[in-house]
Amino acid sequence: xxxxxIAVRQARATGKAYTxxxxxxxxxxxxxxxxxxxxxxxxxxxxxxxMSLGTYPEVSLKEARTRRxxxxxxVASGVNPQEHRKHERLVRHLAEEQVFQxxxxxxxxxxxxxxxxxxQGSLVQIQRIFRKDILPTLRKQSIYxxxxxxxxxxxxxxxxxxxxxIAQKCRLWLRQLFRFAMVKFPGLERNPALDLDAVxxxxxxxxxxxxxxxxxxPLLLQxxxxxxxxQQIRLGLRLLLLTGVRTGELRSATPDQFDLERRLWTVPAxxxxxxxLTIRKQGKRSQDVPPYVVPLSTQALEVVRxxxxxxxxxxxxxxxxxxxxxxxxxxxxxxxxxxxLGFKGRLTSHGIRATIATALNEYGYPKAWIDAQLSHADxxxxxxxxxxxxxxxxxxxMMQDWADRLDQMEQxxxxxxSASILGSTVASRDAEKEQIARxxxxxxxxxxIVVPPSAPDVVKGSAISVSGSSAVRxxxxxxxxxxxxxxxxxxxxxxxxxxxxxxxxxxxxxxKARRLLALSLDDRGYRIPSWQLDATKYLLTLTxxxxxxxxxxxxxxxxxxxxxxxxxxxTPLETVISSTILEVSEIVCTxxxxxxxxx
Numbered sequence: 001x002x003x004x005x006i007a008v009r010q011a012r013a014t015g016k017a018y019t020x021x022x023x024x025x026x027x028x029x030x031x032x033x034x035x036x037x038x039x040x041x042x043x044x045x046x047x048x049x050x051m052s053l054g055t056y057p058e059v060s061l062k063e064a065r066t067r068r069x070x071x072x073x074x075v076a077s078g079v080n081p082q083e084h085r086k087h088e089r090l091v092r093h094l095a096e097e098q099v100f101q102x103x104x105x106x107x108x109x110x111x112x113x114x115x116x117x118x119x120q121g122s123l124v125q126i127q128r129i130f131r132k133d134i135l136p137t138l139r140k141q142s143i144y145x146x147x148x149x150x151x152x153x154x155x156x157x158x159x160x161x162x163x164x165x166i167a168q169k170c171r172l173w174l175r176q177l178f179r180f181a182m183v184k185f186p187g188l189e190r191n192p193a194l195d196l197d198a199v200x201x202x203x204x205x206x207x208x209x210x211x212x213x214x215x216x217x218p219l220l221l222q223x224x225x226x227x228x229x230x231q232q233i234r235l236g237l238r239l240l241l242l243t244g245v246r247t248g249e250l251r252s253a254t255p256d257q258f259d260l261e262r263r264l265w266t267v268p269a270x271x272x273x274x275x276x277l278t279i280r281k282q283g284k285r286s287q288d289v290p291p292y293v294v295p296l297s298t299q300a301l302e303v304v305r306x307x308x309x310x311x312x313x314x315x316x317x318x319x320x321x322x323x324x325x326x327x328x329x330x331x332x333x334x335x336x337x338x339x340x341l342g343f344k345g346r347l348t349s350h351g352i353r354a355t356i357a358t359a360l361n362e363y364g365y366p367k368a369w370i371d372a373q374l375s376h377a378d379x380x381x382x383x384x385x386x387x388x389x390x391x392x393x394x395x396x397x398m399m400q401d402w403a404d405r406l407d408q409m410e411q412x413x414x415x416x417x418s419a420s421i422l423g424s425t426v427a428s429r430d431a432e433k434e435q436i437a438r439x440x441x442x443x444x445x446x447x448x449i450v451v452p453p454s455a456p457d458v459v460k461g462s463a464i465s466v467s468g469s470s471a472v473r474x475x476x477x478x479x480x481x482x483x484x485x486x487x488x489x490x491x492x493x494x495x496x497x498x499x500x501x502x503x504x505x506x507x508x509x510x511x512k513a514r515r516l517l518a519l520s521l522d523d524r525g526y527r528i529p530s531w532q533l534d535a536t537k538y539l540l541t542l543t544x545x546x547x548x549x550x551x552x553x554x555x556x557x558x559x560x561x562x563x564x565x566x567x568x569x570x571t572p573l574e575t576v577i578s579s580t581i582l583e584v585s586e587i588v589c590t591x592x593x594x595x596x597x598x599x
Contacts, residue, residue: 017030106184147192220347404515
């Protein structure tokens with residue numbers, strides 16, 4: 001017979017424990033001292049079990065019956081109500097202990113175990129973004145209490161400031177964190193971070209990294225020469241220009257990756273974006289995937305030598321942070337340097353790769369060479385990565401040509417600047433607004449100075465080329481050549497290299513590319529006129545070499561060494577100043593042409 005409230009209330013102590021049954025397994029247990037508690041009896045696995053449902057009067061008869069029915073429902077569904085209650089208590093305990101901050105810290109440490117040291121930067125990014133955008137709101141909430149609406153609200157704040165890419169990353173990271181927590185912490189049965197992208201704001205169209213056209217490179221090279229920041233950063237940007245590697249590959253570069261004797265830079269496969277995809281998707285070991293091998297031009301080799309000379313004790317990377325030699329430069333260091341040079345919005349460090357790819361394609365080099373050099377994916381092969389150790393010698397020649405062209409652009413830009421200065425002194429006010437001169441680089445490295453019709457006559461004259469002349473001038477006597485060759489101002493190549501602070505290899509490259517005037521006599525080796533150590537006289541020499549590209553070095557040397565009527569019976573070297581480089585070069589070229597015609 002069911003109990004009534006009055007019977008429960010009036011149950012008294014009798015000195016012995018007894019029970020009052022309510023039916024359906026519920027009973028009131030009255031202890032010898034008169035204390036009262038509710039118990040529920042139920043069958044489980046062939047045995048009678050008993051569990052407490054609370055004490056009276058804290059738990060009334062009505063509440064006890066409600067708890068009994070809940071327990072009976074669990075038994076009917078095959079759940080032991082006692083074990084279920086223990087589980088609920090554990091969940092409540094964990095809910096108090098496992099706040100979001102604690103779970104986040106455990107997740108980060110777990111991720112750190114599976115990441116290689118070179119990839120730890122991604123964890124730094126996660127921690128930085130969570131500290132700014134996620135933890136201030138969710139830090140103290142229990143992992144069990146966080147709902148999907150809580151996450152949507154947090155992400156909406158990120159999207160509100162236009163950081164859609166960061167919001168997308170946070171959706172991915174939150175999904176991964178809660179997936180980890182569901183396995184790690186009992187009682188968390190759902191992932192509130194699922195399907196958050198369903199309400200995400202649409203991302204704006206992808207804007208690729210800006211890059212420069214070939215004709216814009218002289219300005220960059222000139223600005224880079226005057227860069228006032230840290231020398232290592234300037235050299236790092238130059239190495240990007242000379243090799244086309246990714247910024248991350250440069251940042252991760254260590255001194256042991258460079259073989260100076262073989263002129264190779266070997267980047268391990270696990271550090272190369274495209275090769276990482278091969279390792280992950282095909283399940284290969286990193287040692288089974290050929291590394292990214294970058295041939296070094298003479299100029300690139302010289303840059304590497306200089307950077308290695310800056311390496312300090314304990315420094316792990318070729319480019320390290322100034323405050324901590326064990327860490328590489330940050331992701332934004334190179335981009336900030338480009339911004340300081342005036343290229344904000346016009347060029348990024350990654351955009352240098354697009355600049356190189358565009359230029360090399362315009363020069364007609366095979367796509368396979370370019371893609372292997374830049375470690376592109378093979379679009380025709382379903383995205384598989386090229387073997388980046390292929391075409392080494394072909395790529396070496398290609399990148400040497402590219403480096404030589406950069407040198408010509410760098411030196412030619414100074415000549416254009418001089419032309420502009422010279423022209424502005426005689427041009428009309430309207431003509432000053434127009435381009436005075438510009439330089440074009442043809443296949444094979446030939447430089448052509450082009451001037452508009454409105455340019456001053458003196459500038460037009462400086463653009464005359466004598467390379468088309470076919471007459472042959474009789475050579476000086478052997479005695480004249482020998483005396484000139486052995487003159488004190490004509491230095492052996494090794495001595496000139498020391499004074500110019502370049503390697504002998506780089507000097508040879510300049511001579512072969514016709515960027516440096518050098519004399520040769522029989523098998524005695526090169527002698528280099530020391531006047532080229534002076535910037536103004538070097539630019540004069542370079543301009544004449546470029547305009548008179550088929551004239552023998554000896555003829556140019558004699559022209560520089562002899563007095564000329566148009567220069568007041570003085571030599572070009574005695575006359576030239578920075579503002580008259582093109583004017584004097586025109587006189588020298590005219591003199592060379594007249595001498596050829598006379599012979």
